[in-house]
Amino acid sequence: MTSQTSTLVPLAPGVHFLSAAVHSVVVEDGRGGALLIDTGLDDSHARKLLRALEGVKLTPTAILNTHSHADHHGGNAFLLKRFPELEVYAPPLEAAIINHPILEPLSLFGAWPPRDLQTKFLLAPPSRARPLPELGRVSLGGVEVELLDVAGHAAQMYAVQLGDVLYAADALFGPDALAKHPLTFCADSRSQKAAAASLGALTGVRVVLPGHGEPSEDLAGLVAANLAAYTHTTQAVLEAVQAGAGTVDELLARVCVLLGVQMTNAGAVVLNRAVVSAHLTELLGTGAVEVRVADNRLIFTAPRA
Ligand SMILES: [Zn+2]
Secondary structure (H helix, E strand, C coil): CCCCCCCEEEEECCEEEECCCCCEEEEECCCCEEEEECCCCCHHHHHHHHHHHHHCCCEEEEEECCCCCHHHHCCHHHHHHHCCCCEEEECHHHHHHHHCCCHHHHHHHCCCCCHHHCCCCCCCCCCCCEECCCCEEEEECCEEEEEEECCCCCCCCEEEEECCEEEEECCCCCHHHHHHCCCCCCCCHHHHHHHHHHHHCCCCCCEEEECCCCCECCHHHHHHHHHHHHHHHHHHHHHHHHCCCECHHHHHHHHHHHHCCCCCCHHHHHHHHHHHHHHHHHHHHHCCCEEEEECCEEEEECCCC
């Protein structure tokens, strides 16, 4: 993993990123301003980002949040305190969550979340974000970008093409992140695979930057690694169902054994539970799994032969 520094790493003329657990991308407008794409987990990340911008005499002109996970917009509040007029853009459904971040742990838990689920990893400070439904070429903060629909990891998410640079957001993970998290988060596993495949079909990409991981000049290799990991998860969920009918929680426990995952906090359980649920929905759609209610439990089973 990269160490946290406060210097911008160039990707192309006028396009840089701040390397961190989750990156921020900085796109210059050519007049001393810059569009910021994703703002990191918290004030500390945002402070580093601002320091890096000041180091090269750039002023933020707008923020684009690719999706609503706390580690991609948690720095908004700090930046908006310094620059109250900054416009913040996000995919429409994600903008709703960024405005009302309690929706994140609320949807994962299915009810008002207990304090254990109101950590900064699941609940960022609220910030005002404007719904941005447009895809394709748009101008944000004086910078022309190409937005690509890569929903799946989140209910909605945009990747950003900047000339020959592709910021994949969380549609693609670096190899270390894939190895560390065998249950890669997703809201919709079928769309997650389609999104990764669609990025693999892009032409003219010299360098791809995943939200988590190092920049790579091997887009095809990165896409293949991600598709293999996502498919491996679907297989593990199917194997867990084939081992015997079970509830989501029972299947999650089996999947964790299959993938060598050890969960130690409530946040990990609800996140991984959502991942298993997403793959179950995909498997229900193909007929590989069936669902029924029995003994007051929602049970997933292999189809009867
Ligand atoms: Zn994410």
